[in-house]
Amino acid sequence: MIRLEDIHQTYQGSQGPVHALRGVDLHIRPGEIFGIIGRSGAGKSSLVRTVNLLNRPSQGTVTVAGRSLTALDSAGLRAARREIGMIFQHFNLLSSRSVFDNVALPLELAGLSRGEIRERVAPLLELVGLGTLADRYPSQISGGQKQRVGIARALASRPKVLLSDEATSALDPETTRAILALLQQINRDLGLTIVLITHQMQVIKQVAGRLAVMEAGRIVEQGDTLQVFSDPQHEVTRSLLDEIVPQELPVNVVERVRTLLGSAGHAPASLLRLTFSGPESDRPLLSDVARRFGLDLNIVHGQIDEVQGHPFGNLAVVATGARADLDSAVALLAGAGVRVQEVVHA
Template sequence: MIELRQINKTYGSGAGVVQALKDIDLTVRKAEIFGIIGHSGAGKSTLIRTINLLERPTSGQVMVDGTDITSLPHHRLQERRRSIGMIFQHFNLLSSLSVHDNIAFPLRLSKQPKAETERRVKELIGLVGLEDHADKHPAQLSGGQKQRVGIARALATNPKVLLCDEATSALDPQTTQSILALLLEINRKLHITIVLITHEMQVIRAICDRVAVLDGGMIVESGDVASVFLKPQHRTTKDFVAQASDGSEAYAGLIDKERGKRTQVKITFIGKQTYEPVLYETMKEMNVPFAILQGTISRLKDTPYGQLIVELHAAGEEADRTLTALRDQGLDVEVLTVG
């Protein structure tokens, strides 16, 4: 659906040149929700704005639905942009227009018939839950309501892609959850491809299928959310995961290492195994006593997962055999300390 090929973006020249993006290769599949996460200054906004060429890359290709849009003449690029909606952190609504007219604005720009515009606006107001606010102006709305208007406006021209530029950063946690739920509903109901950027791992966890981690203008890690979240490799990714952790990593550092022949491990369950007695049955078969020191069950979008800090009353070869048996069950097992 979207493919970025060797995207580079530089600003300035000579000694003052700044490279905002470096050698970006990225593929977003049709109808998925793809997250891009990075700290401030990592290049997130520049990257997402290259997808609709609001930022034209210094080099590289942007492929959208099989077309290299970097090679299109201006009038064809304008046409193509109608298939790419965008919502912004600070809403960018027209303060002099009502909710109805803000949503209608892109339809009027594209000279849609009045009856079709009215039908579409009514449909979108219902989709985003603003039926009682159609005649209000932005100043009369809450932050969450303003973002709902922004989403409806971005959907007005029936885009195939929706770009979200820090769409929840200006919202409180409860409102953020409602906006994320709305984006997820839109993705599932309309099968729109969504690309969002954020600096919050909780946003990625809640609705994304896959994620890319951006650091210093480069993608340093990418993959499905469960793999990246539960097995982070890069330092930056680990920082973000720590933001959303349940504290088990901090606990692991406090485990008493002076307890004799015992081994402490972190065991990760993904999917249906989260709710099955895999640990109990394996340990019973191995005849190894164990204690659960800490545990949590949560979800990554639609995928349940569990993480346990477990102390095995075993060491040496006995512990090694037990760890092998657990891994043979498809569990991810990380040894924290060995007694």
């Protein structure tokens, strides 16, 4: 649906050229919700704005729904943009226009009659849960409702792609969850391809099937969301994931276990950090290795979460027993898809 190839974006700044994007390649499939995440200044907003050529790349090609946007003339680009809706962090509503008329604006600009506009806008307001607020003005509705107006407006031209540029950043957590649930519903009901720009892993966790992580104008990691969450490869990804599942054991836990294992009379033992996701999360692997290898297992720390219904997380376990049995247990766990890190051994 969306293919970006060798995208570069260079701005002329006060101190010289600014390289916002550096050779980005990205393929977003039809009908998926794709997340693009990174810290402020990573280049994610610059990237999403190349999809509809609000920012024309300095180099590279942009293809949407089989059309190369970078090869179109002005008239062709205007027509292509009607198939790409966009919602923004700060809503961008016109205060002098009612909810209905804000949603109707792009249809008025496209030359539709008032009757055609009403036939299209009324169902959209129902879809986003604002059917009873059509005559209100932006000053009379909440932030979450304003964003719903922005979503309805973006859908008015019946796009194939919906771009969301930090659309939930100005909202409280409860409203954010409601807006993300609405985007999921739109994705299911209308089959839209949705691209989410965000700096919040919680947003990615709730709705994105795949994601790309950006840093300094480049994509440093991408893939299936559950896989990336359970086995992040890049330091930036691990840092962003810290807000959901800490990537390192707390120092006090490690030191407490180190002291315990170093005490007189303690049998040979290891502090193991187990990271898991998907089907192995539901298997009784710990009880299995305890029985099979005669180990004593003590869970000293852990956290389990979900990515859209799929569990992932980590546990810190003190495993006590003979070294050969510990090694066999680690091999069994690894063979079952669990990542095992030996943090302390004594």
